[in-house]
Amino acid sequence: MSDIKLIALGGVRENGKNFYIAEINQAIFILDAGLKYPENEQLGVDVVVPNFDYLIENKDRVQGVFLTHGHADSIGALPYLLQEVKVPVFGSELTIELAKLVVKGLDKTKKFDNFHIVDSETEIEFSDATVSFFKTTHSIPESLGIVLKTNKGNIVYTGDFKFDQAADKLYETDLGRLAEIGREGVLALLSDSANADSTVQVASESEVGVEIDNVIADAQGRVIVAAVASNLVRIQQIFTSAALHGRRVVLTGHDVENIVRTAIRLKKLKIDNEKLIIKPKDMERFEDHELIILETGRMGEPINGLSKMAIGRHRYVQIKDGDLVYIITTPNVAKEAVVARVENLIYKAGGSVKLITDTLRVSGHANGRDLQLLINLLKPRYLFPIQGEYRQLAAHAELAQEIGMFPENIYIVKRGDIMVYDEKEGFLHQGGVPAADVMIDGNVMGDVGNIVLRDRKVLSEDGIFIVALTVNKRQKKIISKAKVHTRGFVYVKKSRDILRESAEIVNTSVEAYLAGDQFDWSELKSLIRDEVSKYLFDQTKRRPAILPVVMEVR
Structure with a gap:
């Protein structure tokens, strides 16, 4: 008899950060190890990964990490996990090569090499x-x-998926295998929900390819294409169209060049002529109508790169009259306002903008009808909607009920929930594990928390106010009176009275404190902070970050 537990460390009630744990008896299987990109309020944060405390505590039980595909939301957290939990990593040939690029990008894991290539024919037997x-x-x-x-039955994890009857051989779904898995008996299905709130049929990739080709064929000048670096089906469509219309493709970023070169080497991207791809420095050798510039941005985020092009701060490209900017990615809801601002900048610079979503509905994720088809093929006893915001998970649950699943057999879990299988009652919630976001800033993990983010928010909104003075603790007197400096708070030339009065308040408060019997550095700094904060709020109705600098002379 097997004891079965399912835990989501990420990927539920959020977009991205796919990271799921299946425990079978004492064995732990990790399904994907993804990250997500920060929300707008997570100032200065590069990426967000799950909390690994539970896995670190139980690392001897982890059998491996099993990857579904090579996007950052499935492989991006690998280097941070492998710093602490060094276990085998399994995935398809391309997925493993992309995972190696990610892992070798971090000093602490660049020597890790416990990778294993699998395919749809692979079966790996573990004791449990x-x-x-x-x-x-x-x-x-x-x-x-x-x-x-x-x-007890199969536990099935879909990863990100959709159904496309016109998909190329490299991308096609094995429907026969899905039906076979269903006949074997599926205990629990962990299924992608990112597009569950839509039943609109998305365009097939063949339709998308035709649309992209038509846009490039009609363009008179340069075409600047904004895409996600790891969206290889789009990049293939760009290369195919470029070759057909006698254009060269310029790769503007290190990330996309690594991914493209890797995919070409593995024959997952097809180009007939190696000269199709040129370096940014070689653009001047070609006429505008001979160029396609592929912008994927840092870490696969192209919109910020377009903004730099529009205002003349991009390393290689400045948008000019006659340029067509073609956005072939689907920005998430949080980016819609940013995209609108960038469009405005592009038109100001003389370019024009076209979004693929203006004419086609595109997505790499299954819509509602696809999800119902999958459920009918697999016939799971229990369903866990994953990979999506709460509204999408709820929509997935409703779709399952439409085709006969009982609501009590569908679980919309929170991050960290431990779901334990009971043969009589199904999956029961039994406590939780740490699952808060861990924010990565630079190459350091876990040193950015809510307090740091709060301080960054204050600095971004109200600036900083620095107070510096020198005291003699033994003589109980001020040696050098308070001087104030500020950045991002007020315009200094017009606010000299406020600055002078702030310094006087500090001097008076410190003299009064030094006259007392007790002395504590923290207490003194706290007093300065409180008095100055009170005065500045009275005068300006703003609360800058106040930094007291108190030095001692002996």
């Missing part, structure tokens, strides 16, 4: 479960779903 894989359709080749075979 057998792991196998099935082909799925996504926007990157060799995407796989994962099956954990237990004596």
Whole structure:
């Protein structure tokens, strides 16, 4: 008899950060190790990963990390996990090569080399479960779903997927294998929900390819294409169209160049002529109508790169009259306002903008009808909607009920929930594990928390106010009276009275404190902070970050 637990460390009630744990008896299987990009209020944060405390405490039980595909929301957290939990990593050939690029990008994990290539024919036997894989359709080749075979039934994790009957061979779903898994008996299905709130049929990739080709064919000048670096189906469509219309493709970023070169080497991207791709420095050798500039931005975020091009701060490209900016990615809801501002900047610079979403509905994720088809093929006893905001998880649950699943067999979990299988009652919630966001700033993990973010927010909104003075603790007197400095708070030339009065308040408060019997550096700084904060709020109705600097002379 198997004891089965399912835990989501990420990927539920949020977009990205796919990270799921299946425990079979004492064995832990990690399904994907993804990150997400920060929200607008997470100032200065580069990426966000899950909390790994539970896995660190139980690292001896971890059998491996099993990856579905090579996007950052599935492989991006690997280097941070492998710093603490050094376990084997399994994935398709392309997924593993992209995972290696990510892992070698961090000093602490660049020597890690415990990678294993699998495919849809692979079965890996562990003492507590057998792991196998099935082909799925996504926007990157060799995407796989994962099956954990237990004596209670199969646990199926889809990863990101959709159905596309016109998909290229590198991207096609194995429907026969899905039906076979369903016949074996599926205990629990962990299924992508990112597009569950739509039943609109998305365009097939063949339709998207035709649309992209038409836009490039009609363009008179340079075409600047904004895409996600790891969306290889889009990049393939760009290369195909470029070759057809006699254009060269310029790769503007280090990330996309690594990904493209890797995919070409593995024959997952097809180009007939190596000269199709040129360096940014070689653009001047070609006429505008001979160029396609592929902008994917840092860490695959192209919109910020377009903004730099529009205002003349991009390393290689400045938008000019006649340029067409073609956005072939689908920005998330949080980016809509940013996209609108960038469009405005592009038109000011003389370019024009076209979004692929103006004419087609595109997505790499299954819509509502696709999700129902998957459920009908697999016939799971229990469903866990994952990978999506709460509204999308709820929509997925409703879709499942429409085709006969009982609501009590569908679980919309929170991050960290421990769901334990009971043969009579299904999955029961039994406590939780740490699952808060861990923010990465630079190459350091975990030193940015709510307090740091709060301080950054204050600095961004109200600036900083620095007070410096020198005291003699033994003589109990001020040696050098308070001087104030400010940045981002008030315009100094027009606010000299406020600054002078602030300094006087500090001097008076410190003299009164030094006259007392007790002396504590923290207490003195806190007093300065409180008095200055009170005065500045009275005068300006603003609360800058106040930094007291008190030096001692002996």
